[in-house]
Amino acid sequence: MTNKKDKIIFVYPYEQQEGAINNASKIRPYMMELAFKEAFGKNLLIRNGKQRFKNIPQNGVKGLYLESINRPFFIQRIIEKDWRIFSDYWNLWRLKKRGIKLSVFYRDAFWAGDFLFENYFFLVALLLKGCFKLEWILFNKIFDIIYLPSLELADFMGEKERSKYEVLLPGCDTPKINEISPLAPKKNIQSKITLLYSGGISPPLNDISLMLDLIGGRDNIHLIIIIRKNEWDKYGSYYQWNFLNVDVIVGKDKNQLHEYYAISDACLMLYPSHSYRYLAMPYKAFEAVGFGVPLLSFSDCVMGDFIKKNKLGLSMNYEEFLQSFSHTSELLNKLQKCSNNVLCYANDNTWEHRVRQIVKDFDKKLK
Secondary structure: OOOOOOEEEEEEOOOOOHHHOOOHHHHHHHHHHHHHHHHHHHHEEEEEHHHOOOOOOOOOEEEEEEEOOOOOHHHHHHHOOOOOOOHHHHHHHHHHHOOOEEEEEOOHHHHHOOHHHHOOOHHHHHHHHHHHHHHHHHHHHHOOEEEEOOOHHHHHOOOOOOOOEEEOOOOEOOHHHHHHOOOOOOOOOOOOEEEEEEOOOOOOOOOOHHHHHHHOOOOOEEEEEEEOHHHHHHHHHHOOOOOOOEEEEEOOOHHHOHHHHHOOOEEEEOOOOOHHHHOOOOHHHHHHHHOOOOEEEEOOOHHHHHHHHHOOEEEEOHHHHHHHHHOHHHHHHHHHHOHHHHHHHHHHOEHHHHHHHHHHHHHHHHO
16 A cells, blocks of 8 residues: 555534434445544544645655545535635645645546536525535636546536546445345245335435335335434325335444344345436445345436446336346346445445545656
């Protein structure tokens, strides 16, 4: 890996609080920080919250890695009641001029599209869209490496030159695999199949109506849906839940999910068609793989392409799923054939592997 005398700086603009890690945007930076700590120990410098760019050593720093938040830096400064709204960009630029290699994981470029207009008033959405576009321009000027959830996002932003962009997917937490022994047969091949959905239910991006239409009321399928309490309180009444084969679990902590993954034959990624899905790679997919559970996704999205390429489950269109859900014995057979691929992928794509990728990329830039 890297020379242990080289320091790495890990930056996350929020203060990390383990008890408050309840969604993907917070889990990812927390897990990355743990992986960096494991790799570098005392040679890791962590800068969180308002102190994010304070007291950076003059020498012996290999690079800086930033996990961005879901808002531009200058908006975050306003929230912090600090009116030096461009100070973060200036501080990063100064570090760059000192020869420190800078990298960032930046999924927020999504919001430079038209997605915001679905949830905000027009003028507010227009202003926010402009803010994210401005930050994208500034980041491209400042950072040596910009990590994205998919290279399709660079295309979406109109970038033709790809040398600055790399894909950095979420890691898999492989100890979970040993915890639940997912490769052991869960049931006889002829018995009812158990499917799991763990995630958001907020329309339109996370609308699960299509999933309920496909599966609700089927005697041969047991569907478990795990929802955060705040989303249940806000959107629970949006859906029809009168299906005997559907169990809804509300308010489970991330550390309480293993018992549900342990009894599931596959995890569902059946989201409605949306331009966002051509760019996004849901964290929950990698959580499921970390538990050793195959994935089911629609094929018309980047997640479906990823599953097909790595043989981590099945990606099909709506009609194909209709047929497969009517023949669950055949579906179970196909899913079990994916189990070894899921295990291998999880072992080869941990959070520690993500850190190694970042360090290798720093080394390339230093040559």
